[in-house]
Amino acid sequence: MTALHGGLAVNPAAPADLLLRLLEPEYESAWYALASRRASFPEEVTAAIVMHPHPRVRGALARNPFVDPEVRGLLVDDPDWLVRARLAGRPDRTRPVRPLPDWVIDRMLTTYDNDGLQELFFSRQIPFRIQRSYCRHPMASIRQMATNVWTFLSVSERAALLKDPHPQVRASVEHMLETDDAKAMERRLGPVPVPRNHGTGLILVNYRLSRTVVDWLLSDPHPDNPWVLAHNYSTPPDVVARLVAHPDPKVRLELARRGDLAPAHVQDLARDTDPRVRTAISLRPELSEYERAAIDYTVDTDEEFGPCDHHAQAAPDPAASAAYARSRHPLLRRRAARDPALPAALVTLLARDDDLGVRMLLAHNHPAPPPELLLRSYLEHRGAYRDLLTEHPRFPVAGLGARFMDADAPDERRLAVLDPGLAPGTADRLTRDPDSAVRVGATRHPRLPGARLLALLAGEELGEHAAANPALPVNVMRGLLT
Structure with a gap:
């Protein structure tokens, strides 16, 4: 019965009074599912969760990745520090994060301690425009x-x-x-040899270095020093020139990414023996399309092409995105495909791109990708973020039942149960599918015949999912609580 209560807790058709009963101590086993897995709540249920005496319930809502962040934000002043910490942290690292409301962020910034604020900063729940307004x-x-x-x-x-x-x-x-200020950084570092720790490492890698410190890095045998010099923006040109022929490809790769790399060194690294170095050079903004095409770069297709937290970073330059979208270099087109503000004409262009990465990134990151692109992307790439495509409001669910109910691959048969018009007989048959995810999806489908739904409700394997079916009669739902 415990599993059935968990199914009821996430049933989108469960009435408010039933959900309120599930918040009582008798149904403690359903608390987590109710507070953390629903995408919406009746108003009175939201209020009951926010005021629930047990912090475990409130904490589950604070980490709910499906509900509107405005609802999560109601917990901003929760009396329990762990609930507040859960609100400040990222709800689910396997899904894109949505920004918290402005009023919630301001309340956190002005009342939370340093530990809570660190959770908030790393969660990427603060829009860039808010960060931009700190001043x-x-x-x-x-x-x-x-x-x-x-x-x-x-x-x-x-x-x-x-x-x-x-x-x-x-x-x-x-x-x-x-x-x-190189002299100021030299004072912070202290006399050479500089001790190795987090603080000195931060300076050596990222801040302006004096010639004294640079010469020490050149003479010191520490294996990381060449990479540090290749990365640091203030490294003098003569030192950069010495590093171009360094035997470690990681050092040369870091040089290839420098904005101030001299044209002669660009030409040298364009012929580098390491494909990663050549590829990095091929992406340099000063190169023409002709110059890029002359470089033997590589394009990987085994990456995890997924969504970006666009709200948490500065918006791309529209002109740059437009130029990238029309580039012959697929890695530049991938940059354009990540831009959620890409105009419709360029979306249409990139949706037909011959590069898998371009199509996948466009499908995951643009708010209005062509529906057929979403389906094609699901079928073509089995990455970690694949199932997120099916949650997109433009995913073409109509007709998927007839098209995929007999597919050989289980992940394609799973598409069939997304069809809102799935034939009842097909839904019934798919509850017996060899694949567990197909069986679960069919069991939750509202067009599943009532007799089969009630039979599954009494079973051990799929009973919880039958209890989550919105077609389950309310009187049956209530009966599960008696």
Whole structure:
């Protein structure tokens, strides 16, 4: 009976009074499913979960990846720190994350402790536009965070932070600007040889280095030093030139990604023996299409092509995306395919692209991909994010039953049970399918004949899923609680 209660908890047709009963102590086994797996709740059920005496129920709602973030946000002031931490953390790392509402983020930023804020920052639930507005926040502690998006701020916004009335804000900005001061970084590092730790590593890899420190890195035998110099933006040109012939391809690959690489070195690395280096060079923005085509680059098709958290990062340049979309280089077209703001004409163009990665990334990242692209992408690529395609509102579910009910591959037969017009007899037959996922989908299908549904409800394997079927009569649902 416990499993049946879990099925009822996620049944989209379960009435509010039944869901409220499931929140009582007698049905504790259904609490987690009810709070964490439903995509929506009647208003009174939401209120009951938010005010539930047991933090486990509230914590499950805080991590629900299916429900509207506005509902999750109702827990922002929960009295239990673990519930608040669950809200701040990413709900599900196997799915794209949706941003929290602005009012929830502001409440967190102004009331949560450092541990809670670290969870929030790494969760990618903060839209980039909110991060971009930190510089104008009335709280000094939030304005300090604007240094994290310094390169995206306007000249006037930077000037205002430099003259901020709060000394901690000014100090944070000055501390950040010091990272481009080689002498200041040398003082932070201390005398050479520099001790190896997280703090010194951060400086050596990312901040401006003095010639003294650069020469020490060249003479010191630590195996990571060549890569550090290849990566650091301030490495002098003569040192970069010495590294072009370095035997480690990881060092040459890092050089290939430098924005300031001299044309002669670009030409040298375009002929590199390592395909990863040549491929990185082929993506450089200063190259023409003709120059790219002359490079022997490689294109992998075994990657995990999935969705991006677009809201959490700066929007791509529309002109760059348009140019990438028309490029002959498939890896540049893949960049364009990730842009959710790509115009319809370019979406149509890339939907017919001959590169699997372009098509997959477009299907996963654009809000309006062609329906036939979604289906084609599901059929062509068995990656970790494959099933997310079937959840897209434009996924073409009509007619899938007749088309795929007899498919040889189980993952194709699973498409049949997505068809809202699936024939009742077909649904019945698919509840006996050799594949468990097909059986589950058919058991949950609202067009499953009533007699078969009730028979499955009494079975051990599929009873829980029969209880989740929205066609289950309400009187039967209520009977499962008596």
